[in-house]
Amino acid sequence: MYKIVDRKNLNPTVTMMDIEAPLVAKKAKPGQFIILRVDAEGERIPLTVAGTDKEKGTVKIIFQIVGATTEKLNHKFVGDYIQDFVGPLGVASKIEHLKKVCIVGGGVGCAIAMPIAQALHAQGANVTSIIGFRNKDLLILEDEFKAASDKLYVMTDDGSYGRHGNVTVPLKEMLEAGETFDEIITIGPLIMMKFVTLTAKPFGVPVTVSMNPIMIDGTGMCGGCRLTLNQDGKKVTKFACVDGPDFNGYEVDFDEAMERGTMFGAFERHAYEETCNLFAKEVK
Numbered sequence: 001m002y003k004i005v006d007r008k009n010l011n012p013t014v015t016m017m018d019i020e021a022p023l024v025a026k027k028a029k030p031g032q033f034i035i036l037r038v039d040a041e042g043e044r045i046p047l048t049v050a051g052t053d054k055e056k057g058t059v060k061i062i063f064q065i066v067g068a069t070t071e072k073l074n075h076k077f078v079g080d081y082i083q084d085f086v087g088p089l090g091v092a093s094k095i096e097h098l099k100k101v102c103i104v105g106g107g108v109g110c111a112i113a114m115p116i117a118q119a120l121h122a123q124g125a126n127v128t129s130i131i132g133f134r135n136k137d138l139l140i141l142e143d144e145f146k147a148a149s150d151k152l153y154v155m156t157d158d159g160s161y162g163r164h165g166n167v168t169v170p171l172k173e174m175l176e177a178g179e180t181f182d183e184i185i186t187i188g189p190l191i192m193m194k195f196v197t198l199t200a201k202p203f204g205v206p207v208t209v210s211m212n213p214i215m216i217d218g219t220g221m222c223g224g225c226r227l228t229l230n231q232d233g234k235k236v237t238k239f240a241c242v243d244g245p246d247f248n249g250y251e252v253d254f255d256e257a258m259e260r261g262t263m264f265g266a267f268e269r270h271a272y273e274e275t276c277n278l279f280a281k282e283v284k
Contacts, residue, residue, distance in 0.1 A: 001081040001082070001083065002019050002020060002021050002036075002081060002082045002083075002084075002085040003019070003020040003079070003080075003081050004017050004018070004019060004020075004076055004077065004078055004079065004080050004081070004082065005018050005019070005020050005056075005058055005078065006018035006058075006078060007076075007077060007078050010062065010140040010141070011137060011138050011139065011140055012137065013064055013065050013066075013138070014062060014063070014064050014065075014108055014111075014138075014140055015062070015063060015065070015073075015074050016050070016060065016061070016062045016111075017060070017061050017062075017063075017073075017076075018053070018056075018058040018059070018060050019058060019059050019060075019061060019082060019085055020056075020057060020058055021034075021057065021058070021059045021085045021087075022057030024049075024052075024059050024085065024086075024087045024088055025052040025053060025054050025056075025057050025058055025059050026054055026057075027088055028049045028052050028059060028087060028088035029049075029088065029092035029093070029119075030049070030092060030093050030095070030115040030116045030118075030119045031048075031090065031091070031092045031093030031112075031115075031116060031210070031245065031246055032048075032049050032087065032088035032089060032090045032091070032092050033046050033047060033048045033049060033087060033088070033089050033090050033218075033245065034046070034047055034049060034059065034061070034085055034086060034087030034088065034089065035047075035084075035086045035087065035089060035215065035217075035218045036061075036073075036082055036083075036084055036085045036086070037082070037083045037084040038069060038072045038073050038076065038082055038083060039072070039083050040083055042069060042072065042083065043068075043069050044084075044215070044216060044217070044218070045069045045070070045215075046089070046212065046215045046218060046241070047061045047062075047063055048061075048062075048111065048112040048210075048212075048245075049061070049087065049088060049115065050062045050111045050112070050114060050115055051114075051115050051118075059085070059087075062108065062111035062140075063108070063111075064107075064108040086218070089218045089219075089241060090218075090240075090241060090242070090244060090245050091242075091243070091244065091245075091246065093116050093119075093185070093208075093210075093246055094246070095116065095119060095120055095123070095125075095185075096123070097182075098120060098125050098182045098183055099125055099126065099182055100125065100126040100180070100181050100182050101120055101125055101126070101127055101128070101181055101182060101183050101184070101185060102127075102128045102129075102130065102171065102174070102181045102183075102184045102185070102205075103116060103117045103120075103127060103128070103129045103130070103145075103149075103185050103186075103187075104129075104130045104131075104132075104167050104171060104184060104185070104186040104187070104188070104192075104196050105129070105130070105131045105132070105145075105167075105186070105187050105188055106131070106132045106133075106167060106186075106187070106188025106189055106192040106193075107132070107133060107134070107138065107188055107189060108140070108188075109187040109188030109189065109192075109210070110131050110140055110141050110145070110187075110188070111140070111141065112187045112210055112212075113129075113131070113185070113186075113187040113188075113210075114141050114144050114145060114148070116185060116187075117129055117145060117148040117149060118144070118147075118148045120148075121147075121148040121149070126150050127148060127149045127150055127151075128149065128150060128151040128152075128153075128174070128179075128181070129145045129148070129149040129151070129152045129153070130152075130153040130155065130167045130170055130171060131145055131152070131153070131154055131155070131167070132154075132155040132156070132157070132166055132167035132188070132192070133154075133155070133156050133157070133161075134156065134157045134158065135156050135157065135158050135160045135161070136156055136160040136161030136162075137160075139154070139156075139161060142154060153167075153170040155167050155169065155170070166192070166195075167186075167188075167192060167196065168195050168196060168199045171184070171196065171199055171200070172199050175199070175200065175203045175205070180205070181205050182206070183205070183206045183207070183208060184196065184200050184205050184206070184207045184208070184249075185207075185208045185210075186207065186208070186209055186210075186249065187209070187210040190254055190257055190258045191254075191258065193209045193210075193249065193252075193254070194254040194258075196209075196249070197209065197249035197250060197252075197254075200249075201250065206248070207248070207249035207250060208246050208247070208248065208249060209246070209247055209248075209249040209252060210244070210245045210246055211225075211227060211240045211244050211245050211246075211247055211252070211257065212240070212245060213225045213226075213227065213240050213257060213260060214260070215240070215241050217241075218241045219241065219242065220239045220241055220242040220243075223239070225239050225240040225241045226238070226239055226240075227239070227240055227244075227247070227252060227253070227256075227257060228252075228253040228256050228257075229247065229248075229251040229252060229253065230251050230253060231251055235253075
């Protein structure tokens with residue numbers, strides 16, 4: 001059992017927790033993830049490590065309430081326990097060689113991008129961050145990104161905060177003005193990462209994307225997280241849980257990944273509604 005030692009609501013649908021897990025905290029690096037179960041009957045879900053405190057032995061997770069399991073998790077509070085908390089899993093982000101980087105985060109994907117920006121800043125890299133949200137009410141982690149960035153652009157789709165537009169707007173402006181980066185690291189919705197990659201392609205800047213497809217065991221055994229990459233004209237299958245989650249954005253078949261991501265939409269919606277009804281009855 002793993003104790004929740006801190007909790008904060010970042011916006012109406014996104015929650016941050018610190019979990020007491022000293023062995024995970026000791027080894028986890030930016031870009032890696034954990035798999036948890038809320039209770040003994042619960043499903044496994046992957047969540048990216050959003051930070052660690054090795055002295056306290058805690059791991060920070062940030063999640064959006066989108067399904068049954070995240071709804072259950074959001075009903076846990078400080079002092080409560082989580083059944084399973086396994087990790088670190090996946091390959092850590094390869095950032096040691098980078099000197100000048102553009103981090104592009106979208107929505108709750110900013111929770112994954114934040115520790116990478118912080119690690120780059122700590123190693124002395126020049127960091128430009130672009131973070132985007134649908135509106136100001138969904139904004140998260142602005143202060144954390146500001147502290148870890150030499151330049152920060154905040155974008156909202158409706159213009160209610162920061163600049164009006166999506167994250168590709170300032171990226172394209174910088175590239176067209178002659179700005180150069182060793183790498184662009186983008187994390188967020190698949191459609192956003194696809195268009196960040198397309199925006200960067202004419203300028204030849206390497207793009208790394210963080211993939212978060214359906215996962216079950218986190219060891220490559222189930223095959224649920226498989227992705228198709230186009231390498232040297234050939235289609236290659238990789239598994240996000242063991243080969244990633246970071247991949248070359250120019251190689252990822254985003255259209256296939258988006259189609260696979262909607263396969264269980266009806267089932268997930270039904271499970272979410274059942275869970276919400278259960279908690280509603282408990283309140284009554």
